[in-house]
Amino acid sequence: xxxxxxxxxxxxxxxxxxxxxxxxxxxxxxxxxxxxxxxxxxxxxxxxxxxxxxxxxxxxxxxxxxxxxxxxxxxxxxxxxxxxxxxxxxxxxxxxxxxxxxxxxxxxxxxxxxxxxxxxxxxxxxxxxxxxxxxxxxxxxxxxxxxxxxxxxxxxxxxxxxxxxxxxxxxxxxxxxxxxxxxxxxxxxxxxxxxxxxxxxxxxxxxxxxxxxxxxxxxxxxxxxxxxxxxxxxxxxxxxxxxxxxxxxxxxxxxxxxxxxxxxxxxxxxxxxxxxxxxxxxxxxxxxxxxxxxxxxxxxxxxxxxxxxxxxxxxxxxxxxxxxxxxxxxxxxxxxxxxxxxxxxxxxxxxxxxxxxxxxxxxxxxxxxxxxxxxxxxxxxxxxxxxxxxxxxxxxxxxxxxxxxxxxxxxxxxxxxxxxxxxxxxxxxxxxxxxxxxxxxxxxxxxxxxxxxxxxxxxxxxxxxxxxxxxxxxxxxxxxxxxxxxxxxxxxx
RNA sequence: CGGGGUGUAGCGCAGUCCGGUUAGCGCACCUGGUUUGGGACCAGGGGGUCGAAGGUUCGAAUCCUUUCACCCCGACCA
Numbered sequence: 001x002x003x004x005x006x007x008x009x010x011x012x013x014x015x016x017x018x019x020x021x022x023x024x025x026x027x028x029x030x031x032x033x034x035x036x037x038x039x040x041x042x043x044x045x046x047x048x049x050x051x052x053x054x055x056x057x058x059x060x061x062x063x064x065x066x067x068x069x070x071x072x073x074x075x076x077x078x079x080x081x082x083x084x085x086x087x088x089x090x091x092x093x094x095x096x097x098x099x100x101x102x103x104x105x106x107x108x109x110x111x112x113x114x115x116x117x118x119x120x121x122x123x124x125x126x127x128x129x130x131x132x133x134x135x136x137x138x139x140x141x142x143x144x145x146x147x148x149x150x151x152x153x154x155x156x157x158x159x160x161x162x163x164x165x166x167x168x169x170x171x172x173x174x175x176x177x178x179x180x181x182x183x184x185x186x187x188x189x190x191x192x193x194x195x196x197x198x199x200x201x202x203x204x205x206x207x208x209x210x211x212x213x214x215x216x217x218x219x220x221x222x223x224x225x226x227x228x229x230x231x232x233x234x235x236x237x238x239x240x241x242x243x244x245x246x247x248x249x250x251x252x253x254x255x256x257x258x259x260x261x262x263x264x265x266x267x268x269x270x271x272x273x274x275x276x277x278x279x280x281x282x283x284x285x286x287x288x289x290x291x292x293x294x295x296x297x298x299x300x301x302x303x304x305x306x307x308x309x310x311x312x313x314x315x316x317x318x319x320x321x322x323x324x325x326x327x328x329x330x331x332x333x334x335x336x337x338x339x340x341x342x343x344x345x346x347x348x349x350x351x352x353x354x355x356x357x358x359x360x361x362x363x364x365x366x367x368x369x370x371x372x373x374x375x376x377x378x379x380x381x382x383x384x385x386x387x388x389x390x391x392x393x394x395x396x397x398x399x400x401x402x403x404x405x406x407x408x409x410x411x412x413x414x415x416x417x418x419x420x421x422x423x424x425x426x427x428x429x430x431x432x433x434x435x436x437x438x439x440x441x442x443x444x445x446x447x448x449x450x451x452x453x454x455x456x457x458x459x460x461x462x463x464x465x466x467x468x469x470x471x472x473x474x475x476x477x478x479x480x481x482x483x484x485x486x487x488x489x490x491x492x493x
Numbered sequence: 494c495g496g497g498g499u500g501u502a503g504c505g506c507a508g509u510c511c512g513g514u515u516a517g518c519g520c521a522c523c524u525g526g527u528u529u530g531g532g533a534c535c536a537g538g539g540g541g542u543c544g545a546a547g548g549u550u551c552g553a554a555u556c557c558u559u560u561c562a563c564c565c566c567g568a569c570c571a
Contacts, residue, residue, distance in 0.1 A: 035563095091569070125571090159494095159569055166570060219571095239571065276571050309530050348531040366530055376530080493570090 005356075006290045015234040019285060023163045026293045026356050028280070036161035036168030043357060044280065046301035048171065051279060052151060054203055055173065058195050059149050064175060067148045069129050072120040077128035081253040087220020088124045091157045093168075095120040122155045127221065127246070127272055130176045131254040138268055141180045141260045145188070149175040164281035165238070165493050172276035178251070178268040180260060185269035186224070189245040192273040193226040196241040204279065205296040205409035206230050206286045207416045208240070209438065209488055211463030216447055219272075223247040229462045229488065231416045232285040235436015237462050237490040240282045243273035281493075286412050287381075293358030294380055296408055297401040303336045304397060305359045307350050309366030316341060319365060326363075329394050335401070355380060360404050361397055365390075381408050420488075426477040429489070433457050438490045440468070442483030444476035452478050453489060462488045 005021055023029055028044030031037075040048065056066070072095060079085050099114035123129065130148070137146060151173045161167050175192060179185040193210060200206050213225040222244040230240045250256070251267035260266050287294040297303050306327060308319040320341060327339045338359075340350055347364070354362055364376040375393055378385045381404050388396055419437040423429050429439055443449065443461065454460055464470075464485045473483035 087570095154571090156570070160565095160567090170571075172571070242571070274571070278571050307530095311529070343529090346529050346531090346533060348529085348533080350532090351530095352532045364530070368530075 005292060015232075018290075019281075020163065022284060022288055022292060026284075026358065028284070028293075029163050031163065034168075036158060038163050038167045038169075040171075040277070043301065047280060047283070047295070047299060048277060050299050050301065051204075052173070055195075055199055055275070056149075056151070058199060059173075059175065062147075062191060062195065064147045064149045064177075067150050068152065069123075069126050069133070069150060071123055071152070073123050073126075073129045075119045075121055077132055078121060080128065081221050081249055083249075084127065084221035084253075088156070092124055093122040093155050093157055095122065123152075124154055124156045125272075125274075126150065126152075126154075126174055127176065127250055127270075128254070131250040131256060131270070134176075134178050134268065135254050135256045138178055138256050138258050140258055143258060144178060144180040144268065145184065146178040147175075147188075148177070149173055162281075162493075164277055164284070166278070170277050172274050174272060174274045177271045178256065179271070180258065180266075180269070182247070182269050185247075185271050186245050189224065189226060189243045189271040189273065192271070193228065193241070193243040196243070196273070196275055197228050200228060200230070200240060200279070200282075201409065203296065203298040204283055204286075205298075205405060205412060206240070206282055207409065207413040209416075209420075209463065209465050210467075211465040211488060213242075213463055214447075214450060214461050214487070216450055217460065217462075219244045221246060221249050223249070227463050229438075229490075230282050230286060231419060231438060231490075232282070232493070233288075233415070234285075235419055235438075235490075237438065237488075237492040238278070238282050238285070239462070239492065240279055241273075241275040244271060246270035246272060287408050288358070291352075291383065292356030294408060295358035295360060297360045297405045300358065300360050301336065302338045302354075302357070302359050303401055304330060304338070304361045304363060305350075305354045306337065306339045306363045306365070307347055307354075308339075308341050309347050309364060311367070315367065316343075318370070322370075323365060326393065330397060333394060333398055335398065355383075361400055363393070363397070379404055381411075422486075424474055424477045429477060430457055433459050433489075433491065436491065438462070438488050440465075440486050441489050442474035442476050443485055443487040444479050444481040445484035446479070446481075449476055449478040457491075459489050459491045462490050462492065464488075 005018060005025065027041050029038045029040045032039045078088065096116055096119050097110045097114045098116060099111040100108040101111040103109040134146060137143060153169055153171050155169045157168055158166050177185070177188050179188065197208055197210050200208055208228045208230055210226070210228050213227055218225040219242065224245040226243045227239055228241045229237045232238055248267040248269055250270045256268045257265050258268060284293060287296070306323050308316060308323055310316040310319055323339055327337045330337045351362070358380060360380050362378040369375050369390070373390050374387045375390045376385055376387050377396065377400065379400060420440060421432065421437055422440045424442050429441065433439065450461055465488050468486050470485055473486045475481070476483045
């Protein structure tokens with residue numbers, strides 16, 4: 001056996017190890033045999049499916065439709081938008097041949113005769129291929145807006161990878177919209193950020209800071225990049241979703257022109273926005289404890305597990321009839337229930353296992369309860385056990401699930417709020433950033449001071465946060481010049 | 494690409510310095526039994542080209558040469 005989660009007591013020092021162990025042991029994912037890729041296991045994928053399903057519904061409420069574009073992109077597409085190519089060129093996997101042949105030494109080799117005229121890249125993101133197609137779809141203001149989204153995989157040949165947080169291949173959704181006016185596109189970019197923020201806070205119970213990225217941290221090819229930043233338990237930031245206002249950059253690069261209401265030719269305005277399996281990483285690192293995963297009820301594939309405790313097969317038969325009926329009644333209320341009466345694992349093992357998997361509520365019933373008409377309820381977030389009357393347990397559980405959802409959000413929110421520090425003294429900043437946390441600092445708006453902070457402390461400006469009074473930002477803590485904004489600075493994943 | 498490290502059973506490791514029975518241990522796995530209110534116990538069993546290739550030797554996991562792979566720390570990133 002490798003290290004137990006509980007043994008990794010000094011969370012701040014062993015945070016990476018703790019996270020890795022948790023991902024593997026909770027049966028979510030594992031390292032693939034392909035470099036930097038991951039295998040998402042059934043339980044992990046069930047969580048991703050819930051994220052997908054709920055978010056997809058939210059997109060559709062805003063008029064977005066789903067599409068699918070090819071995984072392979074002609075190399076030349078990438079070079080059409082200058083900043084975009086610079087941002088992604090260094091991490092592209094490239095397809096150069098289309099055939100293998102048997103080798104004389106056995107095995108197979110790439111057939112040199114099957115070299116492609118133009119190499120294809122495996123999409124790192126689909127702006128180029130989608131905007132190449134939008135040229136054919138968009139001719140008049142009447143064709144706009146185009147509001148498309150696709151759920152797919154993308155590949156970025158990252159140098160260092162980490163399960164869920166940064167794998168070579170990852171699953172995501174990418175929305176790509178085209179608009180007739182700048183205002184409409186900007187509005188859409190902000191709207192989608194709000195969709196993300198609401199989802200992440202309400203369903204994933206992860207509190208966020210929303211804001212806009214600085215020029216250096218912007219998406220390659222964007223005019224503005226909006227972001228949601230979450231705080232992990234070690235005080236580091238995790239960018240959990242982004243929405244970009246792309247201006248007319250892609251419209252011009254791919255010559256997507258339309259005739260507006262005044263019969264004038266103009267280029268289409270663009271947005272793109274995405275969240276990925278990284279959200280799973282955020283979920284794990286925000287709520288989990290040393291017993292394993294803690295899942296918010298709104299996202300848990302199993303919301304309630306019922307474990308019978310019995311002696312002999314007639315004892316089990318007795319409990320089976322009672323607890324199967326209970327499971328059915330809970331399911332009628334839309335609660336996802338697992339009744340685990342498997343005989344090949346003992347109760348203690350099941351308890352530990354479902355805690356590791358983050359099941360929000362556990363119900364346990366044995367002979368003692370049968371006699372007394374009670375049932376034991378354990379909530380995963382606090383690990384508190386309570387014996388309650390069996391009668392009316394359905395109402396109790398339904399309320400408890402909501403309470404847990406609220407409680408873990410409030411807990412995370414309290415943590416976030418208590419780790420945001422206003423700071424305008426650079427010496428103090430350099431010292432305190434070592435312990436993590438978000439720092440609200442005055443910034444003169446120059447790339448130089450931004451680079452200085454990064455060089456000195458590895459911390460970056462996460463965003464110019466929304467909802468912060470920017471009327472009197474103060475003095476830049478690095479340069480001593482008048483500040484333009486108060487910005488959020490933190491170390492990040 | 495720079496710095497460090499590791500390859501021995503499915504997983505985690507000992508053995509390597511100083512060559513010597515049939516290569517070991519924990520977990521997992523299989524069979525049987527007893528158990529079952531917090532990760533069960535007993536008995537038995539299966540599983541290994543010791544990363545690969547070459548060399549030294551009566552004899553190599555261990556020594557020499559070459560090589561491959563992976564991991565960690567930096568630069569990159571959703």
